[in-house]
Amino acid sequence: MIPTFFGITIVTFALINMAPGGPIEQKLQAIRFGSGGGGGGSTGSSVGNRGDSAVNEEVIEALKKQYGFDKPLHVRYLIWLKNLSRLDFGESFTYQEPVTDVIISKFPVSLTFGLTSLFLTYLICIPLGVSKATKAGGIYDRLTTFGLNLTYSIPPLILGIFLIVVVAGKWNLAPLGGFQSDDYESLSTWARFTDRLHHMILPLLCYMIGGFTELSTLMRNSMLDVIKSDYVRTARAKGLSERKVIFKHALRNALIPIATGLGGFFGVFLAGSLIIEQIFNLDGIGLLGYQSIMSRDYNVIMGLTFMSSMVLMLGRIFSDVIYVMVDPRIDFK
Incomplete structure (x- = not known):
């Protein structure tokens, strides 16, 4: 049972983390859509784009730290196993509630x-x-x-x-x-x-x-x-x-x-x-x-x-x- 469990969780963890369109990308997309409604001239847009790229680097680093993506894949899996020993699955990114409560x-x-x-x-x-x-x-x-x-x-x-x-x-x-x-x-x-x-x-x-x-x-x-x-x-x-x-x-x-x-x-x-x-x-x-x-x-x-x-x-x-x-x-x- 134990090898089967580790095999299932390792494969699933690796696949979902390698798939494109993760929570960070989705959050950045929402930020861009939220800030993309303003108008302005070509000069202002150029400056705004340079400012956005600078801000985006800071935002990306902050989001990586928030979602735990600032660590390597194997370290994140070991952290997940450690939390699993306390039956702590973390918080849902979508519902903003503990995963256990969402599933129940x-x-x-x-x-x-x-x-x-x-x-x-x-x-x-x-x-x-x-x-x-x-x-x-x-x-x-x-x-x-x-x-x-x-x-x-x-x-x-x-x-x-x-x-x-x-x-x-x-x-x-x-x-x-x-x-x-x-x-x-x-x-x-x-x-x-x-x-x-x-x-x-x-x-x-x-x-x-x-x-x-x-x-x-x-x-x-x-x-x-x-x-x-x-x-x-x-x-x-x-x-x-x-x-x-x-x-x-x-x-x-x-x-x-x-x-x-x-x-x-x-x-x-x-x-x-x-x-x-x-x-x-x-x-x-x-x-x-x-x-x-x-x-x-x-x-x-x-x-x-x-x-x-x-x-x-x-x-x-x-x-x-x-x-x-x-x-x-x-x-x-």
Whole structure:
């Protein structure tokens, strides 16, 4: 884990610092635009340009010191690691707030959609995959396979635009966007719940549509392999009901490949989709990451990189633990 963490952070830190258009360049551009509105003759302009270049040198040095760019790249990275030991990611150049506060402020949207989509995906796809496996080759299996492949072929961008234009705009069945209504704070507890649910329906469809096909197909194929096993045939030969054979003997082993994806449980804390958040006007982690990259907000980028890498690595460990719980034959000793 430690080499992986250092590899991710070093590469990210180097790339964002070598990219053009950093905060100093953006600040200087804003200063030039702010002072470029005055008029004057050609002689005055010439003198002004010489004065600007002299001032700019002083301004550049001051900005470098302010943003910490007066030190070499490797020294800045070591300073970042030192501050990281105190969980201090610095201050956002854009929001002028601590990076931790900026990221935490985006959690409600991403966490809500991440947890809900993860729960609903597994809740629907596991039973669907089991039923498809038990009826493999039949009409039900073919129809559901066709439907899943159809939904998988629809890009979330196109689906989001369709839902906004038709379902929300033309039919007025859902809000056009946002995470809650304007009068959310004045609503009762139940009304708040229904209001959030009303706003979540369309974005959730876009979040989940791609994962349905992958997880359902994986569950179906895994269950088919297990059903063909000798111990399943033996259980049937003993006269056990088909329901008991499937859910007591076959399901647990069929869940082993599915357990890999459960590591994504940790990823829901930083879940975010730039396209979906842009379409539905959701202020989440995905949009924050995109805006930070475009504005070269290095501290926010590194904060998101650190959290994402730690979450993904913890997810891998969690997947290994789930493997052991599902299949006692697996031992990492």
